[in-house]
Amino acid sequence: MKITALSALVFASLAGGAIAQTADQDLIERGKYIATMGDCAACHTQPRGAGKPYAGGYAIASPLGTIWSTNITPSREYGIGTYTEQDFSDAVRKGVLKDGTHLYPAMPYDAYAGITDADMKALYAYFMHGVAPVDEPPAQVTELPFPFNLRFSMAAWNLLYAGGKPFTPDAGLNAQENRGKYIVDTLGHCASCHSPRGLLMGSVSGQYLRGGSVGPWYAPDITGDPVHGIGSWANEEIATYLKTGRVAGKAQAAGPMAEAVEHSFQHMADDDLGAIAAYLKTVNAPATASTPSVASRTDMGQPVDVEPGIRGLFPENAHDSLxxxxxxxxxxxxxxxxxxxxxxxxxxxxxxxxxxxxxxxSATNLIATILYGVDREAGGDHVLMPHFNTGSYVAVLTDQEIADISNFVMETYGNPNAAKVTTADVQVVRDGGPVPFLAKVQPHIPALMATGGVAAVVVLAGVILLVRRRRIA
Ligand code: HEC
Ligand code: HEC
Ligand code: HEC
Incomplete structure (x- = not known):
């Protein structure tokens, strides 16, 4: 009798433990998926096995110097092991640490501000219990020049640009579109690349997802506009692009988009990819579903054979004669x-x-493709196009040669209006893209501050650090 009662008790507590365990495990699993959607590994883990998961040390190039990501494993000494859920939430959604330190907006907390409380809880559970602690600091620490080393200046930036609230559904959208909007605006942080940044690099109003520069690349208009955006794509094509990085006869993903597909989008559930597509189609959608009179950018060009015109003009493989x-x-x-x-x-x-x-x-992405190639692992495929930059194993092309190829390709196969590439244009892409206004004025900032322009400078400071992810090498 006694024994039965005891074993019943033991059984009950074991079963209870198992249930609690499953619930926690579910939460951790959900958190893991949210971390994948948020692409946390892209910045906090060194690429392709070069470092331990979430141990930091990934270099983000900013016009003012390198920003190094931090260790976000649950290591109590070097990571975030002592963070409470509130501390974690404030870091991820507000960019503020518990000692009041402001993070640089290279960490996209302006987008993550919209993460819901439920998702935040799951994310915290994952980082505390699903990630292995790494008890060592990243090899490098961020040291930016004055005045950008004054992290409190980020507070001014936050007043202007960050400080969003957790996502609330838009009454004008259905449930699927709202799910898509949530992913696009928060975890997917699509706008941090696909919206332009103005003088102060905050998102320019009215230009939401209308296209923006990301280092040497250009992230195109991804609104439902049928001419400038992707309104002419079927929803399934958008989902396929995000899952595999390519849609035949339309587009391929290189550069930072290839990285986002590789680390994050290819792992999203099909329902979520469908939701993103459904939502994007609602942004700047035409009022009536008429066929646009101007061709979209995926409809331009036709096959033209170059060989007949040049046959016999040069011995094959004699590269210098091209x-x-x-x-x-x-x-x-x-x-x-x-x-x-x-x-x-x-x-x-x-x-x-x-x-x-x-x-x-513009020929920007054509020039960038020639200079940086394509390197993407997704859907079990490793897609590679060689680059023609310094160190190429195929050939190192000069600025003049790249300008000539670009003009020929644009004129012959693409948008002839963009066939006006100069060597200076190639140089800009080679150097990592256009230099933002703030980086240009940085050398003068100490003098400016001395003459009393402190407030202006403090506001400007945050802005320049809103860099997009770009691999340094
Ligand atoms: C685009 C790059 C990028 C992405 C994506 C990113 N982070 Fe960060 N994160 C950073 C950088 C850079 C820092 C350090 C910023 C600084 O030094 O001011 C940072 C800092 C942090 C910190 C503060 C850690 C500390 O105590 O120093 C936390 C927590 C954090 N990130 C969590 C996350 C989570 C969770 C995600 C995914 C939802 C994420 N990050 C995605 C770049 C990124
Ligand atoms: C880190 C920067 C970055 C992020 C984040 C990003 N993109 Fe992109 N995206 C790009 C770049 C750059 C290209 C151009 C790639 C190319 O042509 O090789 C691109 C291309 C695309 C294209 C193809 C458009 C065309 O006409 O070729 C689609 C669709 C797209 N992105 C959707 C998204 C969505 C949806 C998200 C968020 C869930 C997202 N992107 C997040 C940088 C980014
Ligand atoms: C060894 C084969 C190879 C050579 C040589 C090559 N490419 Fe590519 N190219 C590829 C592959 C593979 C892709 C990527 C396909 C994908 O993403 O699915 C690609 C993609 C592209 C794209 C689309 C990139 C994007 O981001 O959407 C352009 C444009 C392009 N190549 C132009 C060129 C030009 C111009 C040259 C000559 C200077 C060239 N390629 C030489 C194999 C090659």
Whole structure:
């Protein structure tokens, strides 16, 4: 009798423990998915196995110097092991640590401000119990020049640009579209690349998701606008692009978008990808569903065979004899993209017409593709296009050669209005993209401050640090 009661008790407590365990495990699993959607690993883990998960030490190039991500494992000494849920929430959603230290907005807390309380709870459970502690500090610490080393200046920036509230559904959208809006605006932080940053690098009003610069790359308009945006894409195509990084006859993902697909978007549930697509189509959607009179950027260009015009003009493989854009294209690009620009039959080497990079209003991403190539692991495929920058194993092309190829490709296969690339344009992309206003004035800031422009400078300070993720090398 006694024994039975005891064993019943033991059984009950064991079962209770098991249930609690499952509930916690579910929360941790959910938190793990939210961390993937939020792409925390992209900045807090060094890429492709170079460092331990979430141990930090990833370098983010800013025009003022390198910002190093921190250790966010539950290590009590070097990570966030002593953070309460409130401390964690304040760091992620407000960019403020418990000792009052302000984080630089390289950590996208302006977007994460919208994370719901329920998701925050799961995220905290994951970082406390689902991540292995790493008891060592990142190798490097961020040291920016004066006045940007004064972290309190970020508080002024926050007043202007951050400080959002947890997401609330938009009454004008259905449940699926609201789910998409939540992901796009918070965890997916799409706007941090796809919205332009103005003089002060805050999001320019009315330009939501209308396109913006990310280092040497340009993140295009992804609104439902059928001409400038992706309104002409089927929802399934948008979802496929996010899952695999490519849609034949439309677009491929290189640069920072390839990284986002690799680390984050390919791991999102199909329902969530569908929700993102449904929501994007509602942004700047045309009032009536008429066919636009102007071609979208994925409709431009046609096959044109370059070979007949240049055949016999130069001995094959004599690289130095390639002079015109057509010859350079034939020598360096046609082996994969084909002499007529149509790409390979299965489009593993994509067509250069009906391609959003060549149909774009600017040749920026074409130049960036030539200089940086494509390197993306998604859906079990490792997609590689060689780069032609210093250190290329194929060929190192000069600014002049890249300008000539770009003009030829734009003129022949893409948007001819963008075929006016100069060597200076190539130089800008080679150097990592346009330099923001603030970086240009930085050397003068100490003098400015001495003459009393402190308030202005403090406001400006945060702004420049709102850098987008960009690998340094
Ligand atoms: C685009 C890059 C980027 C992404 C994405 C990112 N972080 Fe960060 N995070 C940083 C940087 C850089 C810092 C350090 C900023 C500084 O030194 O001011 C940081 C700091 C932090 C801190 C403060 C740690 C401390 O005590 O120093 C926490 C917590 C944190 N991030 C959590 C997260 C979580 C959770 C996610 C995903 C939801 C995430 N981060 C995504 C770049 C990023
Ligand atoms: C870190 C910066 C970054 C983030 C974050 C980002 N993107 Fe992108 N995105 C880019 C860049 C750069 C390109 C151009 C890539 C190329 O052409 O190779 C791009 C391209 C795209 C395209 C293809 C558009 C076209 O016409 O070719 C779509 C669609 C897209 N992104 C959707 C999204 C969505 C949705 C999110 C958020 C869930 C997102 N992106 C987040 C940088 C980013
Ligand atoms: C060895 C084969 C190869 C060569 C040579 C090559 N490419 Fe590519 N190219 C690729 C592959 C692979 C992709 C990526 C396909 C994908 O993302 O699915 C690509 C993608 C592109 C894209 C789309 C990039 C984007 O971000 O959307 C452009 C534009 C392009 N190549 C232009 C060129 C030009 C111009 C040259 C010559 C200077 C060239 N390629 C040489 C294989 C090649």
């Amino acid at each position: 002079k015109t854009g057509a010859e350079l294209y034939s020598g360096y690009c046609a082996s994969c993209h084909q002499p007529n620009g149509a790409g390979s039959r299965n489009q593993a080497y994509p067509s250069l017409f009906h391609n959003s990079v060549t149909g774009a209003a």
